Amino acid sequence: MGPYFPKWLRTQKSYAWLDISDAGISDTIPTWFGNLRNEVAYMDLSHNQPRGNLRLELAFGYLNVSWNQLEGPIPSLQPKVSTLDRSNNKFSGSASFLCTSTTEKSYLWYLDISSNHVSGELPVCWINFQKLVFLDLSNNSLSGKIPTTMGYLSRMVTLKLNNNRFVGGLPSQLKNCTELTLLDVGENKLSGLIPKWLGENLLDLAIIILRSNQFYRSIPPQLCHLTLLQILDLSMNNISGIIPKCLNNWTTLAQNGHSTPSITHYNAISWGVFLMYLPYDDEASLTWKGIRSKYKSQIPSRIGNLQELDSLDLSRNQINGRIPISISRINRIGYLDLSENNLSGKIPIGTQLQTFDYAYGGNPLLCGEPLPRTCPKEEKGPGQSVLVNEDDKDGLITQGFYICMGLGFAIGFWGVCGTLLLNRSCRYTYFNFLTFLNDWLYVKVEIIRQRILNK
16 A cells, blocks of 8 residues: 555545554655544554654544654543554653543553653553553653552553663552553662562462562562462562572463463453454563572472473572472473572483583582583482483493302302312212213213224
């Protein structure tokens, strides 16, 4: 259809549905496009490359202009707009467009303005958006504290505020958002303790991303109540202390067959005679960018209960002790990094543990395959059976063979010779038998020799 806007659209008098997404349009937005009739309920212009400022205001419905080159401030919201996606553009200005008199009793359930140039502090009018389910303000230049009024968003399932400049802590009012499934506030300047209420009130959480902030102290054990948790990213903070022993409660920590876990949600939207179920996916990328946390203590002995674990990275910490033998029972693990710690003892033998050559470096007291350092043969840790490789088995078999051969020779030799030395009658009988055997053999040989000569 592109690269220009279709001129026939200007002459249309009445329509309710317009979808020209991914149409190759790269034209500057014409002035007449902003004067379209308000009866339009659904408009999708996403995945094109039009330039300019789009000040289109719909009276109600769905507007998706994501993945374009649009710029300028975002127009104020209309009260009956239910879905608004302006992500991945060049919109700028403040977030004040959210708070106008027309936002009272808003029907908005989906708002995505991520990956733009929106700046300033967030407004405090979130009480007007109590139908909001999805909110993505990530990858902007927003600053200040996260408003406490976000606690009014009791229906919210997804909250993404990552890669901004927020400061302060997570407001405790967020514990009222009991339907939250995904919380991503990574890559900000947030500080304080990791809230206990994350594990006490938000029991539906499946994804928590707090990475690259300034949270400190230990991981609260209340997080172990999150039995639906799939991703927990606390990297690049100032966390210390002991890893909670209840780690094995996270039985859904990995999804079978998905390196980037996602959760699909559906929301029913009614536009006059139209009823439509709009899906959206919650996704979180598993990207490692460095770790500042310093975990201590030992790896939990029951870590082998995480049978669906795909990836385990405990590198660059201060973990000590032995590697639990139960880790060898995790057959699906595809990535393992235990390097740069204080681990000691023998590396357990497992289906895949010997294939991670890089995973054990920086632990000078570790030994066994795949490291070049061999373990003392008498080494046997508590609760850990002696496990040997094929080369060890060959060595043991050769040594046992020679031991048995020596014992057999000694028993056989002294069993015969000792009897002859100590028992006179046996000695006479034995030598008489040898004399008889010698005479018998001599006679047989002579008879055979004479027969041959006579022929």
